[in-house]
Amino acid sequence: MHTVRLELPWDADEWRKHAREALCAGVVPEAISWAGEAQSGLFSGGPNPLTPVRTAPRVSREFLSLIEAVLCHRDPHRHGLLYRLLWRMAEGEGGLLERATDPDVHRARELEKSVRRDNHKMKAFVRFREVPGDTDAFVAWFEPQHYIVDRVAPFFARRFAGMRWAILTPYRSAWWDGTRLGLGAGANRDDAPTDDANEGLWRVYYANIFNPARLNPRMMRQEMAQKYWKHLPEAHLLPDLIRTAGPRVQAMAERMPQAPRRKIPAQPAQQPAADHQGMPGLKLAVGQCRRCPLWEPATQAVMGEGPDRARIMVVGEQPGDEEDLTGRPFVGPAGKLFNRVLDALGIDRETLYITNVVKHFNFQQRGKLRMHVNPLARHVNACRPWLKHELAIVRPDVVVCLGATAARAVLGTRFRLTDERGQWRTLSGGQRAFATVHPAAVLREPVATREALLRGFERDLALLNDIPS
Ligand code: URA
Numbered sequence: 339m340h341t342v343r344l345e346l347p348w349d350a351d352e353w354r355k356h357a358r359e360a361l362c363a364g365v366v367p368e369a370i371s372w373a374g375e376a377q378s379g380l381f382s383g384g385p386n387p388l389t390p391v392r393t394a395p396r397v398s399r400e401f402l403s404l405i406e407a408v409l410c411h412r413d414p415h416r417h418g419l420l421y422r423l424l425w426r427m428a429e430g431e432g433g434l435l436e437r438a439t440d441p442d443v444h445r446a447r448e449l450e451k452s453v454r455r456d457n458h459k460m461k462a463f464v465r466f467r468e469v470p471g472d473t474d475a476f477v478a479w480f481e482p483q484h485y486i487v488d489r490v491a492p493f494f495a496r497r498f499a500g501m502r503w504a505i506l507t508p509y510r511s512a513w514w515d516g517t518r519l520g521l522g523a524g525a526n527r528d529d530a531p532t533d534d535a536n537e538g539l540w541r542v543y544y545a546n547i548f549n550p551a552r553l554n555p556r557m558m559r560q561e562m563a564q565k566y567w568k569h570l571p572e573a574h575l576l577p578d579l580i581r582t583a584g585p586r587v588q589a590m591a592e593r594m595p596q597a598p599r600r601k602i603p604a605q606p607a608q609q610p611a612a613d614h615q616g617m618p619g620l621k622l623a624v625g626q627c628r629r630c631p632l633w634e635p636a637t638q639a640v641m642g643e644g645p646d647r648a649r650i651m652v653v654g655e656q657p658g659d660e661e662d663l664t665g666r667p668f669v670g671p672a673g674k675l676f677n678r679v680l681d682a683l684g685i686d687r688e689t690l691y692i693t694n695v696v697k698h699f700n701f702q703q704r705g706k707l708r709m710h711v712n713p714l715a716r717h718v719n720a721c722r723p724w725l726k727h728e729l730a731i732v733r734p735d736v737v738v739c740l741g742a743t744a745a746r747a748v749l750g751t752r753f754r755l756t757d758e759r760g761q762w763r764t765l766s767g768g769q770r771a772f773a774t775v776h777p778a779a780v781l782r783e784p785v786a787t788r789e790a791l792l793r794g795f796e797r798d799l800a801l802l803n804d805i806p807s
Contacts, residue, residue, distance in 0.1 A: 340365045340388065343373040347417070348485035350406045357421050361395070363388035367425050372417035395428045400435055404450055410485045411449040419446055456483045460490045462628055463566045466503055467531040476503045476622070479530035481565075487512050488521055495519045497638045498625060500665060506530050550583035617646050620727050624697050630720035632698035632713070637662045642693025642728050650802060651734035653725070654694045655743040655776060656713050662699035667692050672778040676740075679777070679796050683803060691732045695747040696721045710778075718747055729767070736805055737769050741776025749773060760798040770805070774798035 340363075342356045360370055365388065397405075401423070408416050423442050427434050437443055459482075466476035476498075482490075487505065491512035494505060504513035506525035513520045558576075567573035624639045633639065640657035643666055652668075660670035668676055680687050696717050701708040725747065729737075739745040742755045748771060749763055755773055763771050775795050783791045 339371050340369055341371045341373060342417075344417070346488075348410045348488060350402075350409055353405065353409055353417060353420070357424055358394045359388050359390075360421070361424060361428055362390040362392055364391045367418065367422040370418070370421060372421075397424070397427070398435070401427070404435070404446055406489070407450040407453045408446050410453045410456075410489055412484050413449055416449060419449075453484050453486060453489075456486050457490050459483075459563075459566065460486060461493055461634070463570060464494070464505060465570060465626060466498070466501075466622065468622070470531060474502060474618075476501055477530045478503070478505045479525075479527055480505055480507050482507055485509065491519055491521065499638070501622075501625075550579070550586040555580055617731055620724070620731065624724050627697065627721075627724070630698075630717050632696070632700050632717055635701070635703075636698040638665050639697045640665055640667055640694065640699070641697065642691055642732075643667055644691035644732075645689065646691075646732060648689060648691035648732055648734055649805075650689070650736045650738060651691045651693065651729065651732055652738045652740060653744040653748055654692070654740045656694050656696035656710075656717075657699045658710055658778070659699065659701070659708050661694075662701075662708075667694055671781055672776065675777040675780060679792075679799055682796065683800055685799070685802055691728070691734060693725065693728055695725060695744050697724055713743065718743065722747065729769075734769060736802070737765065737771040738799070738802070739771065739773035741773075741779060744776075745773035760794070760801065762801070772798065772801060 340360060342360070344352055344356070346352055405420055408420055413419075419442060423434065423446060426442070434440065435443055438447065460480060464478045464480050466478045469475040469477055487507055487510040491505065491514075494503065494512070495514045498514065500516075502514065502516055504511060506529055508526075509524040511522050511525050513522075567576070621641045624641050627633060627639055636657075640661045642651075644651075654668060654672075657667060658670045658672065661667055661673070667673070677687055680690075696713040698717075698721075699708070700711045700713050700717060702711050703709075737748055739748050742753075745753045745755050745759075748765070749758075753773065755775065759772070759774050761772060765771050775791060775798075777795065780788060780791050780795055
């Protein structure tokens with residue numbers, strides 16, 4: 339019997355190296371033993387020496403991706419299963435992976451699916467907590483079903499590139515220092531903070547956006563299995579929210595019809611929770627937002643940027659391609675045009691707080707291009723509390739809406755940009771506001787009329803030079 343001892347049983351490179359050696363030496367699947375997880379990493383000796391008798395076959399991309407996923411599964415027989423598949427393909431069973439009813443293929447696909455599901459859950463349910471005494475470092479505790487930390491960690495490095503974080507699990511840890519991703523031994527639950535100041539913010543947000551009329555506990559449990567609840571700040575609220583959903587729906591029905599609320603409400607006399615947490619807490623909470631599906635294909639949430647107490651807040655629609663990649667608002671073509679106009683008017687961009695109604699990039703992939711898609715009302719509604727928190731923290735004197743989406747979100751859905759742009763309004767919170775065209779609309783305008791639209795855009799923004807100090 340040929341015994342293979344794997345140091346990292348989920349590592350595809352390591353498994354492939356051993357599988358290739360065994361295959362080239364003609365070791366049949368029944369004559370190979372893959373050392374189990376419990377023993378991995380503890381061995382000093384290498385595998386039994388093998389003599390190559392044939393060359394290694396090429397394997398398809400599809401099989402490579404199957405190998406990478408299946409190795410992350412906890413099934414102790416997965417190494418042997420993959421080797422059997424490899425062996426059978428090398429023995430001439432072409433198109434094996436297409437035979438979905440083949441027991442080996444079927445089992446491998448099952449394992450692959452389960453690992454993919456676990457990846458998705460980890461991306462959705464990891465929650466970072468601030469490290470006490472270190473305002474810029476965050477730790478999350480998570481218990482994945484499979485060995486997926488190495489596989490999913492690069493996703494978190496891209497998504498939370500701007501902060502230092504660690505994800506601890508019982509078998510493996512991953513950390514990011516702002517430039518490098520590290521992977522190492524597992525940890526204990528107690529090594530991670532259990533609560534932090536941002537939890538309060540997250541809970542306030544969750545309780546606000548929870549819609550009792552749309553509650554479907556069965557679907558909810560399917561999507562957010564109860565085993566993940568213990569790590570989710572919002573989960574503590576769920577039993578109560580579910581218990582009170584019926585009476586709340588009834589109360590809503592009895593209150594109807596009710597005049598729709600069209601404006602961002604007045605700033606409450608009492609400070610909202612966001613103000614206690616400040617901008618860093620809000621930024622973290624927005625970065626972890628899973629309220630609508632836009633978070634998933636996007637690279638990261640793009641929070642507003644600028645002084646916490648800016649006098650002027652500029653609200654755009656949603657991040658574009660470059661904003662999504664850099665994590666900063668208005669840095670792409672529309673942002674460059676906006677900067678040029680600000681320069682021409684003598685307005686310093688650094689003094690403005692610039693944000694968007696929707697914090698994730700909504701796009702459609704066309705080949706290599708990611709094409710902007712307008713956010714839907716449900717995306718705007720899901721994101722609305724974040725804008726409210728930004729308004730509550732920054733407390734600007736003036737709000738400028740760029741484009742119809744921002745105008746409708748801030749000034750009400752009846753607002754008509756073509757008729758009402760460049761006209762001062764007063765929000766119910768007392769701030770003065772006006773809307774103008776979106777700079778991206780100027781860029782999209784046919785050449786013949788672009789100049790006129792640009793002049794109008796400049797004229798509207800020139801209102802900012804007249805606000806009394
Ligand atoms: N368009 C927007 O509305 N916001 C950005 O951040 C970039 C482009």
